[in-house]
Amino acid sequence: MAIESDVLVVGGGLAGVASAVVAAREGVDVRLLAHKKSTLRQASGLIDGLGYVPPRTPLEKHADYVSQQRRDFREVRDKRGDYLGPLQTPYEGIDTLPDDHPYSILGADALRDGLALFDDLVGDTYLGSHTERNALVPTFGGTVKPTARYPRAAAAGLASDERPMLLVGFRSLTEFDAGMVADQLAAAGVPFDVRGVEVSFAESFPTDTKITRFVKAFDHDERIKGIPVRRALAEVVKPYVDDAKRVGFPAVLGDDNAASVRTDLGDRLGADIFEIPMGPPSIPGLRLEDRLFETLDAEGVRLETGVPAVGYEKDGDTVESVIVDRMGSEVPYAADTVVLATGGLVGKGLDSDREGVREPIFGCHVPYPEDRYDWFVDDAFGDQPYARFGVHPDASMRPLDADGEPEFANLFAAGSVVGGADVAREKSASGVSLATGVVAGRNAAIESRKRIERVEASS
Amino acid sequence: MSEKHRADEADRRRRTTDGVASETVNPEQPDAVEVFPEGEFDLRPGADDCYKCTTCETSCPVAAVDKSFPGPKFQGPEQWRLKRKDEIEIDPSISECSNCLRCDTSCPSGVNLAQMHNTARGEYVDNQLSTFSIKYVRNRILANYRTSARLASMFPRTANFVMNFKPVRWAMEKILHVPSERDFPEFATQTFREWWSERGGAQVTNPDKQVAYFHGCYANYNTTEVAKAMVRLYEYFGYEILVPPQKCSGTPMFANGMLDDARRHAETNVENLAAVIEDGADVIASCTSCSMALRNEYPELFDIDGIETLAKNTFDALEYLRIHEDLHGAIQDASVSGEFAEEFAYHAPCHSRNQGLDRQAIELFRDLDGVQIEDVGDSCSGISGTYGWKEEKYEKSMKIGAEMFEHMEAAEGTTGMTECPTCGMQMEHGTGYDVHHPLEVLEAAFVD
Ligand SMILES: Cc1cc2nc3c(=O)[nH]c(=O)nc-3n(C[C@H](O)[C@H](O)[C@H](O)COP(=O)(O)OP(=O)(O)OC[C@H]3O[C@@H](n4cnc5c(N)ncnc54)[C@H](O)[C@@H]3O)c2cc1C
Ligand code: SF4
Ligand code: SF4
Numbered sequence: 071m072a073i074e075s076d077v078l079v080v081g082g083g084l085a086g087v088a089s090a091v092v093a094a095r096e097g098v099d100v101r102l103l104a105h106k107k108s109t110l111r112q113a114s115g116l117i118d119g120l121g122y123v124p125p126r127t128p129l130e131k132h133a134d135y136v137s138q139q140r141r142d143f144r145e146v147r148d149k150r151g152d153y154l155g156p157l158q159t160p161y162e163g164i165d166t167l168p169d170d171h172p173y174s175i176l177g178a179d180a181l182r183d184g185l186a187l188f189d190d191l192v193g194d195t196y197l198g199s200h201t202e203r204n205a206l207v208p209t210f211g212g213t214v215k216p217t218a219r220y221p222r223a224a225a226a227g228l229a230s231d232e233r234p235m236l237l238v239g240f241r242s243l244t245e246f247d248a249g250m251v252a253d254q255l256a257a258a259g260v261p262f263d264v265r266g267v268e269v270s271f272a273e274s275f276p277t278d279t280k281i282t283r284f285v286k287a288f289d290h291d292e293r294i295k296g297i298p299v300r301r302a303l304a305e306v307v308k309p310y311v312d313d314a315k316r317v318g319f320p321a322v323l324g325d326d327n328a329a330s331v332r333t334d335l336g337d338r339l340g341a342d343i344f345e346i347p348m349g350p351p352s353i354p355g356l357r358l359e360d361r362l363f364e365t366l367d368a369e370g371v372r373l374e375t376g377v378p379a380v381g382y383e384k385d386g387d388t389v390e391s392v393i394v395d396r397m398g399s400e401v402p403y404a405a406d407t408v409v410l411a412t413g414g415l416v417g418k419g420l421d422s423d424r425e426g427v428r429e430p431i432f433g434c435h436v437p438y439p440e441d442r443y444d445w446f447v448d449d450a451f452g453d454q455p456y457a458r459f460g461v462h463p464d465a466s467m468r469p470l471d472a473d474g475e476p477e478f479a480n481l482f483a484a485g486s487v488v489g490g491a492d493v494a495r496e497k498s499a500s501g502v503s504l505a506t507g508v509v510a511g512r513n514a515a516i517e518s519r520k521r522i523e524r525v526e527a528s529s
Numbered sequence: 530m531s532e533k534h535r536a537d538e539a540d541r542r543r544r545t546t547d548g549v550a551s552e553t554v555n556p557e558q559p560d561a562v563e564v565f566p567e568g569e570f571d572l573r574p575g576a577d578d579c580y581k582c583t584t585c586e587t588s589c590p591v592a593a594v595d596k597s598f599p600g601p602k603f604q605g606p607e608q609w610r611l612k613r614k615d616e617i618e619i620d621p622s623i624s625e626c627s628n629c630l631r632c633d634t635s636c637p638s639g640v641n642l643a644q645m646h647n648t649a650r651g652e653y654v655d656n657q658l659s660t661f662s663i664k665y666v667r668n669r670i671l672a673n674y675r676t677s678a679r680l681a682s683m684f685p686r687t688a689n690f691v692m693n694f695k696p697v698r699w700a701m702e703k704i705l706h707v708p709s710e711r712d713f714p715e716f717a718t719q720t721f722r723e724w725w726s727e728r729g730g731a732q733v734t735n736p737d738k739q740v741a742y743f744h745g746c747y748a749n750y751n752t753t754e755v756a757k758a759m760v761r762l763y764e765y766f767g768y769e770i771l772v773p774p775q776k777c778s779g780t781p782m783f784a785n786g787m788l789d790d791a792r793r794h795a796e797t798n799v800e801n802l803a804a805v806i807e808d809g810a811d812v813i814a815s816c817t818s819c820s821m822a823l824r825n826e827y828p829e830l831f832d833i834d835g836i837e838t839l840a841k842n843t844f845d846a847l848e849y850l851r852i853h854e855d856l857h858g859a860i861q862d863a864s865v866s867g868e869f870a871e872e873f874a875y876h877a878p879c880h881s882r883n884q885g886l887d888r889q890a891i892e893l894f895r896d897l898d899g900v901q902i903e904d905v906g907d908s909c910s911g912i913s914g915t916y917g918w919k920e921e922k923y924e925k926s927m928k929i930g931a932e933m934f935e936h937m938e939a940a941e942g943t944t945g946m947t948e949c950p951t952c953g954m955q956m957e958h959g960t961g962y963d964v965h966h967p968l969e970v971l972e973a974a975f976v977d
């Protein structure tokens with residue numbers, strides 16, 4: 071078996087990267103395998119720790135919650151109960167989370183370690199590490215979101231800042247409605263004046279022009295109809311700036327040269343420039359992905375993308391290798407320990423159909439209600455059982471079987487493949503990935519060192 | 530004892546839409562499965578898997594430079610959904626797609642964008658592009674590179690002179706719309722196959738370790754040094770090399786929507802290669818687009834006896850050694866001096882990404898004494914085979930490549946490295962650097 075490593079991480083999202091780096095820093099040889107692009111490409115680029123503790127409905131109560139013949143949606147919503155939050159710090163709500171939540175299993179320090187690792191990897195491209203408090207970042211839906219770390223590009227937009235704000239949308243970019251966002255923010259009672267304006271910009275771009283086209287144009291200050299885009303944009307926005315001290319745009323302001331795009335526009339408009347994180351396709355998420363993958367090289371992690379893990383070979387309770395499907399031929403990748411960081415239902419780390427929910431590579435135990443109608447509730451924003459599906463780990467992040475014993479002695483899990491958290495309602499997705507990633511990576515490295523020592527001792 | 534567990538469902542999806550040749554479905558016959566008119570492929574499962582996450586759109590190099598390009602999600606699943614309902618023609622923008630397949634590589638949901646684009650392009654060229662148009666003729670010439678190359682290699686010196694001779698290039702640009710900015714690749718004075726028979730074929734016989742080499746056109750007619758390096762390297766590791774008769778892999782034909790041409794070539798390749806596989810050999814290729822065609826596009830597009838066997842037993846030459854030899858261990862004890870003791874700026878071809886090969890050169894050479902290597906990032910070179918050879922695409926191709934040129938210039942080294950011959954052309958064209966293939970460096974490390 072020629073392809074081997076001490077630790078093999080399966081999955082190339084935030085959790086996979088975090089565990090790979092932590093393991094590599096423990097001094098072992100790490101390989102990261104990722105089949106496809108991760109959800110970083112879709113995520114806002116904000117690093118949420120814990121923003122809310124949503125109410126939970128005990129499973130038995132779901133029965134009357136779920137009803138095909140409900141009459142009034144308000145009735146459903148009223149039953150939702152109270153959210154705790156927005157939380158001042160991501161740590162303050164951890165005590166009130168249920169026992170099976172990864173934060174409850176690992177403790178607040180895991181989240182601290184995860185965020186510290188993140189800070190170290192992204193350097194000055196992200197802010198928020200100066201305080202334990204959550205930052206309040208306006209979103210493209212017009213809400214204000216509590217988050218632990220935010221890109222530098224979003225900094226001037228914080229809702230705790232009292233300077234007057236102008237939001238700018240482009241008529242040619244329908245994804246972002248500046249007027250709506252401004253109205254929503256004002257209605258939410260933000261402590262500053264906010265106005266929204268739609269300008270004619272890049273009108274020669276057809277409406278289905280891809281966002282990456284805008285990004286490229288800003289990055290290289292391309293000319294549209296003879297005028298460099300940055301200047302063209304500044305000219306149409308200028309008349310609206312008035313007393314605004316900060317101007318926000320949809321997050322399309324460049325990629326490699328994003329900082330200089332903001333400086334350039336800021337100089338021309340006499341205001342601080344910021345971006346509002348967008349839904350998919352997310353440029354801040356793409357920038358973060360680039361940044362994280364660059365660090366893998368520096369950390370000495372071997373990286374392999376484009377091919378999936380499809381099975382494993384074991385000896386007793388030990389995974390000996392992960393089987394990788396290399397274009398139809400199955401190649402075993404040997405490793406002392408393995409980290410499963412394949413994502414949730416979205417990332418393909420969990421698979422579901424009418425029959426049930428599975429973790430497809432190792433077949434790890436995933437608890438779920440017998441009756442498929444208990445997987446969902448009517449209230450789209452309610453306590454959805456499926457949101458918390460995933461493997462259940464012990465405190466070292468080893469997935470447990472139905473009897474509560476580790477599935478394997480040398481398999482660890484991290485990120486959305488781990489169940490117990492309702493990351494969308496809690497605003498905790500990246501925090502859970504980082505916290506579980508750090509613990510899984512560390513333990514995978516320690517366990518692999520033990521195994522190496524054992525082999526050395528016996529020979 | 531170890532036990533093997535294979536996940537039941539795990540990512541089988543990308544292989545569930547097996548190719549069905551148009552000929553095998555007879556529209557006259559009532560019980561023929563007829564999902565689309567004229568016996569099209571059933572790509573419905575793929576279209577249904579798309580959950581509109583837009584990951585493919587952020588990966589498309591053409592959409593980032595061309596404001597009118599509707600992007601891979603449209604070219605793939607959306608166009609298929611539209612087509613299911615009505616007699617809708619293929620949108621002409623499919624010919625702006627460069628076939629880099631970065632969308633296919635990125636899709637988290639395993640939507641088979643490669644297959645969708647190839648079939649759409651084929652249908653567009655068959656039904657909507659006039660065979661009398663200059664573009665069709667030009668594309669057909671470009672796609673059938675092997676034919677031109679075979680002729681040229683009979684008189685390589687004359688060809689090298691004529692192809693880059695100003696008046697000829699001027700005429701080519703005016704008449705055939707081939708951009709005069711590009712330098713035609715040089716033809717070797719002796720083809721690889723000529724060299725192979727002159728040296729008396731394989732120097733190592735080993736019935737237990739046999740590989741059949743699919744050299745493709747480029748390593749045969751142009752970069753024969755890559756093919757020779759591969760031969761010597763494999764013989765160093767004790768392999769017996771077979772060089773069966775073969776034609777073009779078909780890559781330039783898929784990319785130009787000329788599926789009939791591609792199929793003809795594929796038939797020869799499948800027949801000859803499946804026969805040697807039957808006798809116990811595996812197939813290796815040194816060009817990542819060739820290996821991609823044999824492994825991925827063939828079974829997706831054609832139904833030929835032995836095509837699955839070929840797909841399953843084809844490997845990239847470097848990948849194969851990684852899997853079967855302790856290449857990593859061997860590299861630790863080796864070193865390179867002389868011509869290849871360089872700092873390389875490495876670009877991973879898009880088609881290598883699709884096969885999970887994009888990082889192997891970095892991984893290997895990082896530990897090789899005398900050599901340094903830096904990944905110039907995941908941007909596309911922009912040439913995409915014949916794409917950058919069309920006058921109307923030239924500028925777009927250079928605009929896509931700009932990021933790679935910048936990253937190459939920012940890298941320490943001033944020598945390029947890549948597996949793909951056309952990426953290599955683009956790298957040279959944009960930076961003036963010499964460009965080498967990883968196999969040449971490996972040969973320098975192991976073979977005196
Ligand atoms: C639309 C959207 C918006 C989001 N917004 C936010 C936000 O605002 N704030 C926030 O904090 N978080 C957000 N997130 C969440 C966050 O981006 C991640 O989803 C989360 O951290 C989980 O990451 P992960 O690493 O566990 O998995 P994923 O990101 O899902 O990555 C899984 C990886 O595993 C790979 N993989 C899967 N199966 C295999 C296999 N068999 N073999 C090899 N590789 C495999 C995949 O290809 C992928 O690379 C958002 C997510 C989404 C989808
Ligand atoms: S990446 Fe795949 S699932 Fe996402 S939009 Fe593109 S085709 Fe659809
Ligand atoms: S193959 Fe390449 S150019 Fe074509 S749609 Fe996909 S990513 Fe874009």
